[in-house]
Amino acid sequence: MAWTRKILRVDLTNGTCKSEPLNMEWAQQYLGQRGLATKYFISEVDPKVDPLSPANKMIMATGPLTGTPASTGGRYSVITKGALTGAIACSNSGGYFGAELKFAGWDMIIFEGKSPKPVYLSIENDKAELKDAAHLWGKTVWQTEEIIKKTHQDPQIRVSSIGRSGENGVMYACIVNDLHRAAGRSGVGTVMGSKNLKAVAVRGTLGLGGLKDAKGFFAAATAAKKVLADNAVTGQGLPAFGTQVLMNVINEMGALPTRNHRDVQFEGARGISAEAMAEKRPSDGKSHLVTNAACFGCTIACGRISRIDEKHFSVVNKPEYWGASGGLEYEAAWALGAANGVGDLEALQFANLICNEDGFDPISFGATVGAAMELYDLGILTKEQIGMDAPFGSAEALCKLAEMTARGEGFGKELGLGSARLCEKYGKPELSMGVKKQEFPAYDSRGIQGMGLAYATSNRGACHLRGYTVASEVLGIPIKTDPLTTDGKADLVKAFQDATSVFDSAGVCVFTTFAWTLADLQPQLNAACEGEWTMEKLAEVGERVWNMERLFNNAAGFTAKDDDLPPRLKTEAAKTGPAKGLVSGIDKMRPEYYKARGWDANGVPTKETLARLGL
């Protein structure tokens, strides 16, 4: 229904919920979701705000295509100042929550202040109220969703909530919806917890309406779905093998960060890959993978639903984990596995279940365990401090530490700091593998050079989803580039970042871009949304959103020196594989990128650039 033109403003301090009209002038400049919500956010929040103070705000936003029949049109994002990073945060989630919010008649919810006691927001179409959540505080995500559905006697309510980690101040807590879909990165769940907001429960029955050209839209959406179906990646590869198919690819290319980036290839990669998930295990003759799954309106269905081995040590006497549940996706499998040298697939799924159940980011958690294991290996952290032996490769340590982090127990509290704060605390800041205090995802920037630049310049800290040049450097989408060279990567990263900003502002999933370009999205947006949405206008929106986020970060105190990688990636060459002998060429790429962006040598957008983008 394109925009509903309505915003819900929730003042948590005073316990009020008010409707206000959407600023349609801004909608024409920033589209929706990531772009439009960030515009609201930076217009209302001081960039220097402490992320965990009541003065920080948090926005849950849909895009104009959320809730429409556009393929993957079920996305929503959470925009705030990230607890983990102190930078602009925008975490995107699938599942069904976003579409339900739209069906209830809301483009976005702006949360401000801090509730004096735990509450949850209940929305039923235009009725919105804050309700007491004393009985939900201390409960997991899974329990919270169940209790809310029972209380309202409505199994069709969609719930987004934090688990115990968000209450306990784990710096990389997520907001989880539909049990295993999450606004996962940068600590958006930590911000939600700091506001005493436990959950948002939505029921929307207003349906679809308000498309500019309904007939044209359905034709455009149908044509775009055919593009996805006919494409070998989105039509066959992703549904059959999920993102996890990359485990062996990236390992073979020597770009699979292993043991806190000491190595770039993991000897156990095959055992934790999509291929391993699909084969029958000796213990019970069943495969780990049960089926694939789709988010709202998605015709790709990349999601994985798996069943853990009931005999695995992690779940003995814990039948609550024996059912089919979400995972493993590539990023989680890498972070919980290769990053720590753990090659036990069932252990990874257990840790992943705990991350979903109590709402914390498996990428940041896994990578922080990797850093702790290196500190243990160096003798800086001891068995007594951690509460167990924690060498690289220990599946037992991984599983126990996941539970301790979820509950805020013992050393789990320290792991909840994230790797940057943990390594700083123990005098080894250089061992934190991340950018802007956010841990790297699953690609080593020595073996995939463009990703190093994408990480260093990502506005929300190290992230693969802001500019996924892996598509080009590894998979040849849209064209193949050489992963081992820095040449041309500045322009490539910029192009991916700007295009992704548009997809993230539209309400669709970025995985469509394995088949779609902006030219496939444009006719859908143009038919759905009021105004003229040309290719040129969309390209400008993408660049405008990127620069707007950058301006916020600059005003928050980030400088060019924060657009950098840890020394390990710049001085310790890859030991094996095609990148053997290579370090990251970030120092060469950074100035080229600033130039391509129209920024000065300090990474500040020039007056001309800002004027060109109307900023």
Next chain:
Amino acid sequence: MQVIFKLYATLQDYLPAEAKKTNSFPLEVGPGTTAQHVIEQFQLPQKLCHLVLIDGRFVPPAERATRVLKEGETLAIWPPVAGG
């Protein structure tokens, strides 16, 4: 001479039974054998041979018929796949 041959994702259907658990097996090839020769020997559908790597390095489609395998090298092939 011997090379290592790896097939993944849907291409694993073309693996010999003993290699299903590892996706990888040693392959005897004669001198002058190219990547394309191996693809043909195993009757792999051309359009499924999307990502062809020798020792982790990409071999563009145009070079598959000329890139000769050397002793001990690893040839790994995937159909069109992606992740995130």
